[in-house]
Amino acid sequence: MDIATLRKEHPEHWNKAAAIRVLTLDAVAAANSGHSGMPMGMADVATVLFEKHLKFDPKNPQWPDRDRFILSAGHGSMLLYSLLHLTGYADMTIDQIKNFRQWGAITAGHPEFGHATGIETTTGPLGQGLANSVGFAMAEEIQRAHYGKKVVDHYTYVIAGDGCLMEGVSHEAIALAGRQELSKLIVFWDNNGITIDGKVEISDRTNQPMRFEASGWHVQEIDGHDPVAIDAAIAAAKKSDKPSMIACATHIALGSSAQDTSKGHGALTDATLIADTRKVYGWDHAPFVIPVDVQAGWAAIGARGASEFTEWTARFEALPGGKQSDFTRAYALDAPQKISAAVKALKKKISEEQPKVATRKSSEMTLEVLNPLLPETVGGSADLTGSNNTKTPDLGVFTPEDRKGRYVYYGIREHGMCSAMNGMALHGGVRPYGGTFMCFTDYARPAMRLAALMKIPTVFVMTHDSIGLGEDGPTHQPVEHLAISRATPNTYVFRPADTVETAEAWEVALTVKDTPSVMALSRQNLPTVRLEHKNKNLTALGAYVLRDATAKREAILMATGSEVEIALKAADMLEAEGIGVRVVSMPCMELFEAQDDAYRKRILPGGPVRVAIEAGVQMGWDKWLTGERGKSTKAGFVGMTGFGASAPAPTLYEKFGITAEETVKKVKELLGK
Amino acid sequence: MDIATLRKEHPEHWNKAAAIRVLTLDAVAAANSGHSGMPMGMADVATVLFEKHLKFDPKNPQWPDRDRFILSAGHGSMLLYSLLHLTGYADMTIDQIKNFRQWGAITAGHPEFGHATGIETTTGPLGQGLANSVGFAMAEEIQRAHYGKKVVDHYTYVIAGDGCLMEGVSHEAIALAGRQELSKLIVFWDNNGITIDGKVEISDRTNQPMRFEASGWHVQEIDGHDPVAIDAAIAAAKKSDKPSMIACATHIALGSSAQDTSKGHGALTDATLIADTRKVYGWDHAPFVIPVDVQAGWAAIGARGASEFTEWTARFEALPGGKQSDFTRAYALDAPQKISAAVKALKKKISEEQPKVATRKSSEMTLEVLNPLLPETVGGSADLTGSNNTKTPDLGVFTPEDRKGRYVYYGIREHGMCSAMNGMALHGGVRPYGGTFMCFTDYARPAMRLAALMKIPTVFVMTHDSIGLGEDGPTHQPVEHLAISRATPNTYVFRPADTVETAEAWEVALTVKDTPSVMALSRQNLPTVRLEHKNKNLTALGAYVLRDATAKREAILMATGSEVEIALKAADMLEAEGIGVRVVSMPCMELFEAQDDAYRKRILPGGPVRVAIEAGVQMGWDKWLTGERGKSTKAGFVGMTGFGASAPAPTLYEKFGITAEETVKKVKELLGK
Incomplete structure (x- = not known):
């Protein structure tokens, strides 16, 4: 559907969608970077989805039973930010839009989970949002089965681009969703035929509808600018008992001189191009200004879910108390005491x-x-x-x-x-x-x-x-x-x-x-190496003294996992020679690093030689060997220096020299004994 | 086709294929580990391929115009090792087969490129062989275009399993091959319906033929045990102008009590099972013994390519001398002087x-x-x-x-x-x-x-x-x-x-x-930082002194890439304060590590404080900061401690403190100034 027809037949829709398009142009121009073409191409689909189908309430963005909207083609972040702003998410102010891609703004180049409400997942690395969505839909099914349809009954909507569908992970996601018959998963493919290097066909001629069908999906193909067709396709997708893919034929950078070109994929910042595009859109407003009637239209969309939220709350509160608290606890990630x-x-x-x-x-x-x-x-x-x-x-x-x-x-x-x-x-x-x-x-x-x-x-x-x-x-x-x-x-x-x-x-x-x-x-x-029970979670400290020296402490052996056994054996051998050895088990370097300096110093005091044992490469160990009060002349590593080999494990440990004997040798060398 | 029919109608084929199956059983039993089922299931396909189609000469395993055979389902390595042994590759002796998966043997758990001739690529991580094969086929096309069909004209054959086809990389490979119409790429799908966790259908119900067709492949479906069907399918695939996928319905662990089960995927080591299977196969020979007639049959297969190799050599030698030497030079990876x-x-x-x-x-x-x-x-x-x-x-x-x-x-x-x-x-x-x-x-x-x-x-x-x-x-x-x-x-x-x-x-x-x-x-x-021309490749040394101290050397700054500019600026600032600073550019740590100790010591002498600057995490730098004659009290790092953010680059460098000013501050702190 061309712009003239769209403007004529669906003027209100057009203006709503144009608001997304123009906000995108304005924000990208202000940032002098970003991706204009995708939001301009998919604005119609997004408008219809938000206006007619998406269950959401900007006043209650954490509503557990909201539909999830995932922008897998994350470079088109201005599509999402525009939608969140226009529908009234409190944190997505016009100032945030104006500060698109700037330090401290919640409007990062790609949508970052946690930056703003309404961003369900971080996207940008292509295919990830689509692959996440399979998990979203599975979680919904599981929760629905546990808590009932009255409190869990929502859809997961995804916008995926050609890049998402070329990435290998899309195959894994699509096949898994098909096998699991995730019927509440609905994917819009932004079928604009353009990638950064040119037309999609230069690198890909996959018949995407056929490919999705091969994995058990319900597939429709529509004009992605026709609001009636979009609405009908979403309605049909919701009814299907399979996951749904809606192939939306769209024009990237619709209405601009860069339409249908790979230039249109990127940042359209040319003032003339922007001015011309505004004319094509019939949009005669200053940058970042949304006229009152269009604002009101979007506000109505944003308000649509409030009553549903209220009804849901009542249904949720009618659940048995234990179910309510379980539900809330799990969402809060509070593990049971x-x-x-x-x-x-x-x-x-x-x-x-x-x-x-x-x-x-x-x-x-x-x-x-x-x-x-x-x-x-x-x-x-x-x-x-x-x-x-x-x-x-x-x-x-x-x-x-x-x-x-x-x-x-x-x-x-x-x-x-x-x-x-x-x-x-x-x-x-x-x-x-x-x-x-x-x-x-x-x-x-x-x-x-x-x-x-x-x-x-x-x-x-x-x-x-x-x-x-x-x-x-x-x-x-x-x-x-x-x-x-x-x-x-x-x-x-x-x-x-x-x-x-x-x-x-x-x-x-x-x-x-x-x-x-x-x-x-x-x-x-x-073997079990923690022979004495301690209530305290020592692993949570990252590293701790598993066994201290009996003789005068001359060496500290650090090890993780399967090599702790070797450290203990080496310590036995050294102690038998009168060399005092502390054995430090270090199950989690990150947690050890998070301890205060006093604790770390207590575990790794300066002075003794240090040898780390791990059946992996040394990288990462130097910090504890020569850093942290260590000395380069008093530190050694027993581990791998290259790739492994095929043989029984004991042979490999022997051949690669990851043994108590080698550890003893290294300690004695470092001690000059 | 069941075993009885196969034995009756194709006795010679049967015995050849049985040799693969029994060698597999024997080798896995000897190793007490490995994967028996896949070679047992795909032995018929492999036998027909090697007997009737594959262009190869075990006496000249590096023949550039050989067909390539890639076992993407690398866990079935005994299929490949058996084929190489039976067809007479000199290095694949029966002793190597007997030492399957043992230290020093060329018969690793998964085929390792470089271990034995005839192993075209390392496989095991699923999907890789299939994805490699696209490159093989592209290289063949490019070479054929450059050197002509008389010297370059070969096929790439692949055996891929369900795992290969579930991995995302298979999608990327298949779509790329389809787009590029790589008609000399022929993939056998070992369609046995079994994975480690059970039946394929528990996790995947993809219609694989349809999926390949969607990406522009020629697809056939056959009984993977029927030698006539296999032969015909290969012949048809060779004629197609598209890449070909032949779906071979097979029985994993054919003829054993573990047939068609996930148990059959792994190591069949039970003596009774093996004995019973040998009976089903009509195979009455000691472990690792191949009867003379079967040996002779396989030897004939191995000898099949010798005349073709001779003819090819003649054609190659008829090429203009320059073409010959270019060809040979490129294969030898010798760059032109x-x-x-x-x-x-x-x-x-x-x-x-x-x-x-x-x-x-x-x-x-x-x-x-x-x-x-x-x-x-x-x-x-x-x-x-x-x-x-x-x-x-x-x-x-x-x-x-x-x-x-x-x-x-x-x-x-x-x-x-x-x-x-x-x-x-x-x-x-x-x-x-x-x-x-x-x-x-x-x-x-x-x-x-x-x-x-x-x-x-x-x-x-x-x-x-x-x-x-x-x-x-x-x-x-x-x-x-x-x-x-x-x-x-x-x-x-x-x-x-x-x-x-x-x-x-x-x-x-x-x-x-x-x-x-x-x-x-x-x-x-x-900016260009190498202002003085040197013929010598300094990057090949890994690290070198880009600019030495003017004042008394008190600090060494190490940096790579975009941060070398920062190091130089910091050095200017410090030198202006009378603090002598050496700037070391370290474009390749691995090459620096490969230099002798004297060179490394010349670049990084003990004594001065050391600060490294790199807009990445510190891991990997400690070796040069506190190791290598460094000291933990005299070392610092200017770089990232977490993920980045969305903003213009200069802002990010400023906000994350990767600046000359921060570097100066750190050096002075470490010097106590």
Whole structure:
């Protein structure tokens, strides 16, 4: 539908949509950067969605039963900011729009979760919003199954661009959504045929409708500028019992001289182009000025949900008190008090029984205790359930037939799993964790980073965390992945040494509110090293003295996970020679770093030689070896310097020199003995 | 086709395929680990492929015009090892098979490129082989266009499993191959319906044939145990002008009690099961023993290509001498001598003209000089051509219509691009480089790691390498990505400070044979800091003194890339106060680490305070700050401690305190002044 027809046949709609388009042009011009074309192209779809379908209340942006609107094509952030401003979200003032992309503004270049209400997830890295949306829709299904349709019954809407659909993660997301028949997920594809390098066809000729159908989706193709067609398509999508994709043929940078070109994708800042476009739009108002009638039209849209919110509140308050408090507690990410006692009891039992098990098994043992106490956990694995030990008997399996199931068979989709988990965490009410092999954090990196950036407590269960996995060889043996996770800001990387530390790590991971956790767990069996029960969560301190020197303290051995056993053995050998050795277990560097200087100094005093032992690369350890009162002449590392190899684990430890003997040798060298 | 029918109707085929199956059972049993089911399921397809179609000569495994066989489902490595052994690859002895998955054997758990001839790529991380294959097929097209069909005319065959097809990277690979109409790419899908967690349908119900058709593939569906059907399908696929997918319905762990179960996916080591299976196979021979007639059959298959190789050699030798030597040189990864002179000339010009340009532009300036001298380079970008500055005028564009084009519009497919580039490098004859934003190394991680593991010189051009990209904000601003790349073994991470260093970095990246390079390049303009021309490649030393102290040396400032400018400014300010400062530019930590101790000590002597400046996280710097004769009380870092923000770059540098002023302050604090 061309602009003339649109203006003539749908004048009110046109003006509402034009407000988005012009705000975008104005904000991008003011910032002298940004992406104009996408909001200009998708304004019609967004206007109809917000006007006729989206359940939302700007006065209650945290309303748990709101529909979620996800802008997967995050570069078009001005579309979202315009919508939030126009519909009356209090924080999205016109000044924020004027300060688009400036320091301190909530209107970042790409939508950042936590900056403004109404931003459901951080997008920009393409495909992520779409992949998050699968988690949003799953969380909705799970919550609906638990709390009933009266209090949980909402849709997840997504705008995805060509980039989102080219990214591999889109395949994982689409296939998972199709399999799970997530009928309340509705995706608009901004089918504008343009990417940065030119026409889409230069790099992609995928038949997208056919592709979605192949994964079990309901598909429609419409003119993305025709409000009647948009409305009808959304109505039909809502009725479908499959996830829906609506292919919206649109013109990027509609109405400007850059329309339908890759120039239109970027920042349109040319004054003449902007003036000309305003003329085409019939928009005769100063920059950032929305005329009163258009304002009123949008305000009415923003007010539409108020009564629904009131009705919902009444229904929610009619729930049994226990259900209400459970619901609220889970949304607030408040873990039940009782998990602390449960963890203590488990730790005590373990310290007494001293089992020798892999920490992936320890993790399962912990989850067996905690999952029944935390009905909000949703577990899963990327097709390694038996290896990741992520499934406990009480969870059930999430399927179209059982929406109460709390375990997800994600398939061989590490990236899609982690993005979906982020979506669940962002939706609220559930606490997701999911597993794969540590080496395949590589596949999931974009999602793991976004969890950290968004400050959400997704838990990434990463088993087979070193060469200790043995025969599968270097493709499956992480060596740099602990460093990678530790290099990522706002991420707790736990590498517990035994079941006690694993339980403690889970306690932190399931109570923290704003930090994701990586659980690096062994494939191989490890002895219990915490032989004396302590109520206190020592892992929460990041590092602690596991065993202090008996003879005069000359060395400190630091280790994590499976190498703590080696440190203890080396300490025994050195002590037998009269060399006093302190063994420090360091299950979480980030938490240790967060302790005050006095505590860190107590654990790592200056003076003794320091040797760290970890079956990974050294990067990340220098801080504790030569920094933090250490000395470069008195520090050593026992670990990996390159990739692993395929052989039984004990052989690999021997061949790569990660042994008590090598540790003893290094300590004595450093001591000059 | 059931086993009885197969044995009856195709006894010779059956015995050949049974040899693969039994070798697999025997090797897995000996190793007590591995994956039995896949080779048992796909033995028929592999047998027909090798017997009737694959162009190969075990006596000349590096024959450039051989067909490539890629086992994307790498866990089924015994399929490949069996084939290589049976067809007579000299290095794949029966002893190697007996030592499957043992230290020092070439028969690693997953096929490792470089371990044995006939292993075309390292697989195991699912989807990678399939994504590599797109690069193989592209390299073949490019080479064929350049050298003619008489010397380059081969197919790329792939076996992919359900896991490969669930991974997101498969989508990127399939769509790219479809767009490029890579008709000599033939993929067998091992459609066995089983994954580790159970039936495929528990996590995936994608209609794979439809999905491939949606991306422009030729699709066939066959009984994967019927040799006649397999043969016919391959013949039809070869005739198609599209890439081909052959869906092979197979039974995982065929003929064993674990057939069609997820148990069958793993290691079948039970003696009774193995004995029973041998009976079903009618295989009455000791473990690892192949009867003479079967051996002879396979030997004949292995001998099939010898005459073709001879004929090819004659055709190759009929090429003009220059073409022959170019061809051979490119395969040997020998860069032409003249590039050294070209780089020197460029450096000299730059040191004289001292342009202020972004290093991404410096990179383009270098490529403009080098691409015409290296006909083997193939450039590209994941839809950021204008931003990554990867396209030079001479390249042309690779399309179905122009196979001589040396520039690839990869689309928004960072992962697929990097995997395809690896495939090109592995194919040989071409040197691939390709660009995206540094932050999206996250998307490409699995491929970047595999390049390092495989020791291939893929070049990853990663522009917009810090908060210096400005307004796009934290989703696009790498902070941990330098550390991530540096943590990866066998990877050169270059972060050049100006055009001279960029040219030097490219010289290393395009001459090295066994190490991939990451080019971290700025979005923002940077001054030329190498004002005095030196013929020597200083970047190849990793770090060097860019400017030494004038006053008594009290401090060493280390920096990379865009922060070298800040270091120089800070040095000016400190020198003005009489504090002598050495400025060390460190464009490549890995190359600096590779220098001898004397050189490193000359650059970083003990004594002065050390401050490093880099707009990224500190991890990776401690080695040079407090290690390497440094002291924890005399070391500081000016950089990022968390994620970035959305604002103009100068504001971000100011707000995050990455400035000359902050550097001066830190130095003076450490000096107690």
